[in-house]
Amino acid sequence: MSVFQFGWHDRLWFYVASCVVFYFFSAASILVLAILARSRLRQVTLWKLPGPPSVSIITGNFTQMFDFDARRFHERLRKSYGRVIRIAGLLGDSHLVISDTRAVYNILVKEHAAFETPEWLLASNARNFGLSLLSIKGPIHRKQRKLLHPVFSVEHLRSLAPLFHKVTQGLVANLQETVSEGPKDINILASLEYLALELIAQGGLGYTFDSFRPDREENEFDTAIKEYMPTVARLHVLRMLAHWIPNWPPSVLRLVANILPIPALHNLMRISGTIDKYTTAIFDEKKALFNKGDDEFTHQLSEGKDIISVLMRQNLTAPREDQLSDAEIKGQMATFIFAATETTSSALARILSLLADHQDVQDRLRQEIYHARESAGGKELEYEELDKLPYLDAVCHETLRAHSPATYIPKSCREDIVLPLAHPVLTSDGPISTLFVPRGTSVLVDVTGINRDPTIWGADADEWKPERFLSPLPDSVGGAQIPGVYSNIVSFGAGARSCIGFKFALLEMKITLSYLVGSFRFLPSKTEIVWRYGGITTPAVKGSNAVGTAMPMVVESI
Numbered sequence: 001m002s003v004f005q006f007g008w009h010d011r012l013w014f015y016v017a018s019c020v021v022f023y024f025f026s027a028a029s030i031l032v033l034a035i036l037a038r039s040r041l042r043q044v045t046l047w048k049l050p051g052p053p054s055v056s057i058i059t060g061n062f063t064q065m066f067d068f069d070a071r072r073f074h075e076r077l078r079k080s081y082g083r084v085i086r087i088a089g090l091l092g093d094s095h096l097v098i099s100d101t102r103a104v105y106n107i108l109v110k111e112h113a114a115f116e117t118p119e120w121l122l123a124s125n126a127r128n129f130g131l132s133l134l135s136i137k138g139p140i141h142r143k144q145r146k147l148l149h150p151v152f153s154v155e156h157l158r159s160l161a162p163l164f165h166k167v168t169q170g171l172v173a174n175l176q177e178t179v180s181e182g183p184k185d186i187n188i189l190a191s192l193e194y195l196a197l198e199l200i201a202q203g204g205l206g207y208t209f210d211s212f213r214p215d216r217e218e219n220e221f222d223t224a225i226k227e228y229m230p231t232v233a234r235l236h237v238l239r240m241l242a243h244w245i246p247n248w249p250p251s252v253l254r255l256v257a258n259i260l261p262i263p264a265l266h267n268l269m270r271i272s273g274t275i276d277k278y279t280t281a282i283f284d285e286k287k288a289l290f291n292k293g294d295d296e297f298t299h300q301l302s303e304g305k306d307i308i309s310v311l312m313r314q315n316l317t318a319p320r321e322d323q324l325s326d327a328e329i330k331g332q333m334a335t336f337i338f339a340a341t342e343t344t345s346s347a348l349a350r351i352l353s354l355l356a357d358h359q360d361v362q363d364r365l366r367q368e369i370y371h372a373r374e375s376a377g378g379k380e381l382e383y384e385e386l387d388k389l390p391y392l393d394a395v396c397h398e399t400l401r402a403h404s405p406a407t408y409i410p411k412s413c414r415e416d417i418v419l420p421l422a423h424p425v426l427t428s429d430g431p432i433s434t435l436f437v438p439r440g441t442s443v444l445v446d447v448t449g450i451n452r453d454p455t456i457w458g459a460d461a462d463e464w465k466p467e468r469f470l471s472p473l474p475d476s477v478g479g480a481q482i483p484g485v486y487s488n489i490v491s492f493g494a495g496a497r498s499c500i501g502f503k504f505a506l507l508e509m510k511i512t513l514s515y516l517v518g519s520f521r522f523l524p525s526k527t528e529i530v531w532r533y534g535g536i537t538t539p540a541v542k543g544s545n546a547v548g549t550a551m552p553m554v555v556e557s558i
C-alpha cells in the first residue's frame with residue numbers, strides 16, 4: 001500500500017490548482033505573444049527593406065552582427081545591401097543599419113531627441129558607471145553637458161599639454177629601458193593602454209596610477225579596464241534586457257548574477273565592483289582635498305587643472321539648478337576612464353600597426369616631427385605647433401576615417417518619424433526616397449559605412465592613404481554633408497551626444513605619436529594579429545581566446 005493516501009477532495013484541489021496554473025500561463029503567453037505581434041506588425045514596412053536573411057528565430061542576425069569576428073559580416077552587409085539595411089533582432093524584431101548621410105544627420109543632429117541612446121544601454125551604463133553622460137538623457141543630460149563643455153575646450157586642453165608631455169615621456173623612458181639591448185618584440189598595446197589610462201587619470205582626474213613605475217605590476221583596476229569592452233561584447237544579448245532588471249541595490253544584483261551560470265556575467269560583476277571601489281576612493285580623496293580649500297587643491301599632481309578639479313570648482317559657482325551632485329561627479333570620473341582608455345589606445349595601436357606596415361609613411365612622419373622640433377629650438381612642441389603639423393594630422397584623420405574604433409553608434413527611435421534620404425533605397429515595393437521609422441525601432445548608425453562610402457571618398461575609399469588629407473578633398477565629400485564633430489568623418493559622432501572628449505583624444509594621439517615615432521622605429525611582429533569587433537575594435541593575437549587584447553610589435557630605439 002502507498003504511504004500517501006489521496007482523498008477525493010485532495011484530487012479536486014489538485015485538479016483546480018493545475019487548471020489555475022495552466023490558464024494563468026496560457027493567458028500570460030497569449031498576452032506576451034499579442035504584445036510581440038503588435039510591435040512586429042508596427043514594423044511591417046521595414047520588412048520590405050534590403051537585408052540578410054535571419055539565421056535564427058530567437059536571435060535573428062545578432063550572432064553574426066555582434067560576434068568577435070563580425071567585421072567580415074559587417075563588410076558583406078555594406079557591399080551587398082546598401083545604405084539602409086534591415087537586420088533581424090531578438091524574436092523577429094527589426095533593426096536598421098543606416099549609412100545614408102542625410103538620414104544620419106537627422107538621427108544624430110536634427111531629430112536627436114527622437115533618436116536617443118537605447119534604454120538598455122543607458123541602464124547598463126548606469127549600473128557600471130553610475131549617473132553620468134553615458135547613462136542619462138533629456139534635461140539632466142543637457143545640464144551635465146552644459147557644465148562639462150568648458151572643461152573640454154581648446155583653451156583648457158592647452159593648459160593640460162605640459163602634463164601630457166610629462167606622462168608620455170614616462171612611457172618613452174619605459175620603452176627605452178625595454179629595448180635598450182636591441183629591437184624587441186613586445187605587446188605595444190599594453191603600453192598604450194597604460195598611457196591612455198595615465199593621461200586620463202592625471203589630465204582628467206588629477207590622480208596617478210603610477211603606470212610607468214619600473215616595478216609596477218598589473219592590478220585589478222588595470223584588468224577591469226582591459227576586460228570591460230570584450231566582456232560586455234560577450235553579453236550583448238543579455239545587456240539588451242538591462243532596463244527590465246529591477247532596480248535592486250548593487251550587492252543584491254551581484255548576488256543574483258553570480259548564481260546564474262554565465263561566466264561573462266560573473267566577470268562583469270567583478271569589473272563593476274572594481275570600478276566602484278576605485279572611483280569611490282579617488283572621489284573621496286579629491287572631495288576631502290576640495291573641502292580643505294583652494295591651496296590644497298592646487299597642490300595636486302595636476303595643479304588643479306585636471307577636468308574633474310575644474311568641474312568641481314565650476315560646480316560651486318554654477319546656479320543651483322545647474323549644479324552636479326557628488327554622485328554625478330563620481331559617475332563622470334568612471335565614465336571618463338572607460339570612455340577615454342580603450343578608444344584612444346585602440347586608435348593609437350591601429351596607427352602604429354599601419355606605420356609598421358608602411359615604413360615610407362613612418363619615415364615621412366618622423367621627418368616632419370624632427371623638422372618641427374628643430375624649428376622649435378629642440379623644445380617640446382606646444383599644442384598649436386603639434387596641431388599644425390599637416391602630415392601628423394593627415395595620419396590621425398585618415399586612420400580615424402578608415403579604421404574608426406567605434407563601427408556603429410546605437411540609437412533607439414522614441415517616436416514615429418519619417419527620415420529623408422540622400423540616396424533612394426530599393427525596397428521589395430520599389431524605390432523610396434524617405435524612410436518611415438516606427439517608434440521603438442533600434443537603429444545602428446554605420447560609422448564605417450559613411451567613412452568608407454566610395455561615392456563620397458572615391459574608388460580607393462577602403463585604402464589607408466594619409467595623403468588624402470593633404471590636398472583638397474573631392475567635391476563629393478563636401479557635397480555629402482557628412483555629420484561629424486571631427487570634420488567629414490563620423491568616428492566621434494555628431495550633435496548633442498557627440499564625443500565630448502574628441503579634442504582630448506586628438507591631443508593625446510598627436511603628443512604620443514610625436515614622441516613614439518620620434519624615438520623608435522616600429523616594425524611588424526612575426527606573430528599574426530586580428531582586429532576583433534566588440535563595441536570598440538581592438539587587436540588580439542590570432543587564435544587567442546584570452547578576454548584581454550594584445551598587439552605584438554617589434555620596437556627599435558633610434
Ligand code: HEM
Nearest residue numbers: 133339340343344347406491492493497498499500501505
Ligand atoms: C579615439 C578616441 C575616441 C573615439 C573614437 C570616441 C568616440 C565616441 C563616440 C562614437 C561616441 C558616441 C556618440 C553618440 O552616442 O552619439 C562617444 C561619446 C563619448 N565620449 Fe568619446 N571617443 C574617443 C575618446 C574619448 C575621450 C578621450 C573621452 C574623455 C576624455 C571621451 C568621452 C566620451 C563621453 C563622455 C561620451 C558620451 C557623450 C554624451 O553622451 O554626451 N571619448 N565617443
